Amino acid sequence: MAKKPANKSQIEYKGPNTISKSTSSGSVGKLLFVFAILGGLLAFYVYKVVTTPPDLPKYDVNNWWGPYPIDQQKDVSIRPFKIEFSDVIVNDLRERLMHRRPFVPPLEGTGFDYGFNSNFLGQVLHYWENKYNFKDRQNFFNKFDHYKTNIQGLDIHYIHVKPKVSADIEVLPLLMLHGWPGSIREFYELIPKLTTPRPGDNFVFEIIAPSLPGFGYSQSPARKGFGPVETAVLMSNLMKRVGRTQYYIQGGDFGHVIGSTMATLFPEQILGFHTNMPVNTSPVAMFYLWLGSLWPSMLVEHEVQDRVYPLREHVARLLQETGYLHLQATKPDTLGISLTDSPAGLAAYILEKFSTWTNPEFINASDGRLLDKFQLTHLLDNVMMYWAPNSIATSIRTYAEIFSTRTLTMRLDDIPTDVPTWGIKFKHELLFFPDCLLRLKYKNYLHSTMVEEGGHFAAFEMPDVMAKDIFEAVKTFREFHGNERTPSPKDKRIKTIYDFTVKDLSGKEIKLEKYKGYVVLIVNVASQCGLTDTNYKQLNELYEKYSDKGLRILAFPCNQFGGQEPGSAEEIFKFISNRGVKFDIFEKISVNGENAHPLWQFLKNSQSGMIGDFIKWNFSKFLVDRNGVPVDRFAPTVSPLDLESYLVKYL
Template structure:
């Protein structure tokens, strides 16, 4: 029995040992798998990060590619020829016949306004006006009030308006290229041109206007073969400007005009003195989409709180884009199909175009029985734009640009991902199709200088708001000229407005008593600059520790703290200067406190604009909350940035690097 028991025990031990060894082996294998998986995940993440953050090379474009019909002329006429817009009697009679003999429209559903598309009751009114009250000859004269020209570029007859101002010799004339989009045309620019060629107070320049019809649009010839996408069209426009005699110029564009202006600024940055856009967007940048999606879960990471409603809730904005972008999918896939329908029917053309003017001006317009079109536009002006397409039979060739934009060849160029140093300025109307904050736009536009925020207006900016647009273009170009140091002396330039200062010593601020303080008084000091609030959950900890830091290092290490009250985060600094002064006196604050300011948005203090640009945050340069902190070295250069979650005393080892 003892032998049997002994063998039994021995077998039991062997079994336990084997199980133990198996467990160790399994555990080792599991750890090995986890380790290898972690390495592979890290490598994959690094590869993805590199792929989406490394800009592609500029595409190789043929700057003389021929787009005209074959056979090519051996000696093409490259002269610049005067051109007259004509509404021929044959065209007018044909149009009136079509309008007269149109079929009756099915009535709209009750109380639907424009929610099902263009309201047929209002369409009857539009077409009756077009047939009976639109004065074709008068409008022809209107179109010809400016000088028009035609010249052949790369095999295509390209039309453009050229308007030169008549000004005194002390006023500088600078060239401005105006680029339209779809379903717009050169007609959009007629109200803004007089404002751009007229001198105004505070500006010593006016504009010489060059406004081409894009190839295939209106009065410009369409290409004879596929492939004239945005990049190739940008080459044509660039060559047009050289033909006219302008090696350097400013650009303004929206819609397709924004896309072309962006590409010209990217491919030919030495030719563009500044780019003004009323649709500042990166449509094809993967990081822009990633940040936008991330902001759906934490909007404050991406966009300033006061502008959050322009982007989020994301689902609402995506729903609007889906509702309003059906035309885009159709034109990007079957442009000739929709082109045939719109070429045959003036009613169809009017409905298709004016529907965009309704909902892209303000999405709430669709609830109105007349699309709320007439408070913003006159029927004559709207029909002028439609006449550009109808009289030239160019709708089919115009919408082909969408097919040439949204295809594998064009998208593979990744032009939105290639940075440009051309100074850029955006104006953002409230009801534009989409909104992106400056932090996203700076992924491409490295010298994105300013955004003008407008609490109204939509997609057709120059048509709808010519006064606002003209003022903004003047302000933008004045800033561009200062950026290039082409006006005045360098010491006269307002560096804070340009976001081009080199140190904080270039700024003047007001202290809590309202007195001007030039920051060059802090030369030789290490600084901590912080936005503060007196009613925040972080107030006690931060104020106590800021006091402690100041007492420890103000004298021994030439250290100073500059605190700027701000009420932009949860309205937690609502008081007046007197209230803030009382608060800091009760706390025994010894560091320097300044006048209440804004740190984000259009009215952001120039110092804080500079701090944010120099030390960008993790998900954008805007300030996220109270008690964000910047360390500035003894040379006045912002060197490190910390979020509200970092307590002041935690900064001691970082400050020590700059003593």
Template sequence: MANKTPKTDTKKKTKQKRKSSSKFSLTFGKLFFISAVLAGLWAYCMLKILTTPPDVPKLNLDEYWGPYPMNPKPDLSIRPYEIEFSDIMINDLKERLLHRRPFPPPLEEVGFTYGFNSHFLTRVLDYWQNKYNFKEREQFFNKFDHFVTNIQGLDVHYMHVKPQVSSDVEVIPLLMLHGWPGSVREFYEIIPKLTTLQAGRKFVFEIIAPSLPGFGFSQAPVRPGFGPAEMGIVISNLMKRIGHDKYYVQGGDIGHMMGCILATFFPKNVMGLHTNTPLLLFHPQENIFTVLGVLWPSLIVEPQLQSRMYPLSEHLMRLAEESGYLHIQATKPDTIGIALTDSPAGLAAYILEKFSTWTNDAYKKAGDGNLLAKFSLTHLLDNVLVYWSTNTITTSMRTYAETMNKRFFAMRLDEIPTDVPTWGIKFKHDLVFHPDSMLKLKFKNYLHSTIVEDGGHFAAMENPDILATDIFEAVDMFLQFHNHTKMPETREKVQETPNALETIYQFSVKDIYGKEVKLDKYKGHVLLIVNVASQCGLTDTNYQQLNELYEKYAKSRHLRILAFPCNQFGGQEPGSEKEIIEFAKEKNIKFDIFEKIEVNGEDTHPLWKFLKRTQSGTFGDFIKWNFSKFIVDKNGLPVERFGPNVNPIDLEPHLAKYW
């Protein structure tokens, strides 16, 4: 018996251990299950937070921002305004320039990398003091009509330029919004180009260009809380005062932000937004997209544009170098404002340094910042003088303090989608690049991005011709967009009995040589039908890859490619049939090319009406740009549609489904 006791104890202990282990396993399993459920709920909640847009904030559309006591009967008339550079101001400025202290010499061979080069600043200030013709520039500023009117207690200044055209030309109101450290001076070179009828156009623009409140010739608010949203409301009320209930908007920098706010708060008034700074400032998914792009850049941005965004470390370093001003102005604008208000030399250096490095980051290596490569000293100093003569550098910088704060962030305006059609132009050397995939998070009808292989932040002054042409193209597209999205029941039918057109084989087209071609000749072939242009930024890639697809699959898979030249997008197929034939020969084109046609509007070719009806895109039956692509199966049925930014070579797996 004595020998059995230890065995019994051992068995009991083993059973206890098993029970304990079983309880532990059960407890661990429960904890794991609960943790998994909680993690799933957390992930779901985060997804909802990230993807559920907030409501549009409700703000007071008549909030008073002027000084007290409030005038019970304010003058709400629109009054003519004349810009004046008084003798007192000019003499004071010249005295300050004359008696400026000597500047510390720059370090050797540093260019603008430490800031504005003091050697070159001496040249700029000498010119301003001795050669800048103040009275001549005063006349220049007054070449356009200026007005002022009181909005919500603030005297708001604006330029109003109406075109001189015949009655059969449509005049379209365009609100142009400047940024910082710019002013309405930015628009002087571009305004004549926008108010002059262009060849092939049926409209011109009536320009309304206000000085934003607190900038230049517009009065500043006297109390805190006047952020971008409140500024946008003032601008909206200005347009109503002028008499425009519906209008188009163009802007860059802060002007871009104002345009976004107007499109968010007043989508029924803004008929289209054109921006030369297309970006999202405060959208959480934008940050997620950016980080994902570090691992898979092709998911976020087109391969040919990846260098504008990645390597991310390089671009973040540039932003770190160029955003110090933002932190100062967002926290202590009045401190730096005192220095710049008291010193014209300091003001000129502070503003003009931005016109160097924000035009092209490489310019900072030059001793003169390459400022004169794109601008003249007279034009640059015009803009500086706007701030000096009106004493508004401090009030303009307060806009940053009213933007970079909890109150404005809480509105989450970039997360509120807008249906206003939007178009961006992306200059190569601008401070920030956001791909279309990001921009569409907010702009649900983001129609197009124009890619420019030069240029920087101050587009209207640096590249007025490019910007003006792009604005015309954008508004032309906006007009087509509105014509195609309103009253669908009134759209022109493909023909009286559209349902009878079941395949493309019922159509005939003319080839590039003028010969009638019945499309039933393509029975049994998989087709790729494309609208093409010879002068588009997408031309080289698309023609090369279309050729590649044809050579690879024409014999083995009976693929046929039908290319239709079209001049409706940016006037990028202006040539005659003979010139198009010559271009095709230069490109060694193997596939079939047809006569030049229209793919949108009243004169849309019947084939393309059918294609759009059977395979509608993001904007219904509206073709977005050159190189939209339709796949037609062996039975003549349009089966898939792809936008201009989809490269032909990427269609291989889609085409393979129909071999």
């Protein structure tokens, strides 16, 4: 018979090298708990670092960028200037074109997919050598007044056009900033449209259009470190030199980068910023853009989703079109030497961008369909702005400065600006950012104009569209600042919902003043959403429970999320009748995008969401106190009955 253990200790003892199972599990659990805490703290730290705007970068408004020694007798004069294509320049150019080496023929069946098609390049260069009228084009360039002035050691070239108008027309200063591989030539068809009065508008523009430092006839910095901040400072000093302390800015490409930086550094000077390349490349915006590929309707309206999603297709296009960027950001002078010595190489390098950046489909044509959108003379005008002043090498150095570690660590797109901003988005622009991501940077981003054609060189390609949009933008900027005012959802004077009028399901206008003194819950609704049953049921319960205490619920049908409110007003009325809805239902509206109802624009501006102002889905909720002021916002996933603890604070 087996002998029983003498006592309990004999049962529990497992030997000196054995750890009990319960002890092991407890230790692992504690370690996992500690790691979870540390991981959470690390995640919170990263979130705070990424989402906390950095300080404004330091800058010196008098920093000297010219060659040393510094001129102690600084020349602040403004000198008239003429563009000249001298015989020496023209004869040298023709000589190089005449004696160029034969080009390797293109592969069979290729268009511009291997770069500029060498067969078509021969035609372009023949025209440049034999048919491009240099004297005539020189006179064309000089039809506007040109000047030079020395700013911080650099001779800066600019066009200055002062319109002659009657006394009842106001003249507004507009700084126009070009990009690469563009130049001031892009603005020549646009300028007359901006300096001529338009029916219904009582203002025109005084144009100041500089060649950026290192571009065209503007002197290049003599040393490293001249990035966007330094360019913005110099442009600000230029505007002061010409006597303008407050003005508007228009820019695309580098013009956008510099204009955006000026709006960030000098908001008191910039009355409004119009951009034809509205982008926000901050880490937060880029993360949301990637996140949107999983749920596109979260960020962008269905009608324009193809401009950014599927993201992989647009990234593939960017990879194809931005190989030049890496070269110019890392080895600009090597590339510059090649292009400086060969007019054929320069023309091919620049004009290839005017093909595929205007429309990606042009890549399949043997002539790049360049002449579908532009005249060859005009394209060569732009090339001459690099060849004649020998500025291609200095212009592409700009990329090395913009993408330097020093500039990137400034995180300029992470620093918000209050300057009112307006974007125009052309169909084939290289980058597309939804408005909600632009508002992370531009707190008063007022509007996006969507254009169903056009590309990167908008002022050159579609000057009529650009001119109209600039007038509309500045008209809105003036309203924003209080001139010729009309109510705007971005208007800082609007504090309550009582300033707005909405329409009920029958189309009758309802002034929200009728809700004065009530606590109001405003929600966007849909009849075919997975959240519909719960939200309608609980909204009814809330209304029945608190309506006699001063609660009112305003529901706005919206079809922007998954097409889940497709019905007519009659169908929506039948739907809510069947559900016994007792709260107020209004006309179907948009809550996101350029057609968003002004009330909802105001609500979004007043109460930002966790990942941007935009409405994420059906059944987003805004709580408004008895004074008409939005005081809280709740996500679609927050059930109405979960709001009771918030409601009782205001009822």
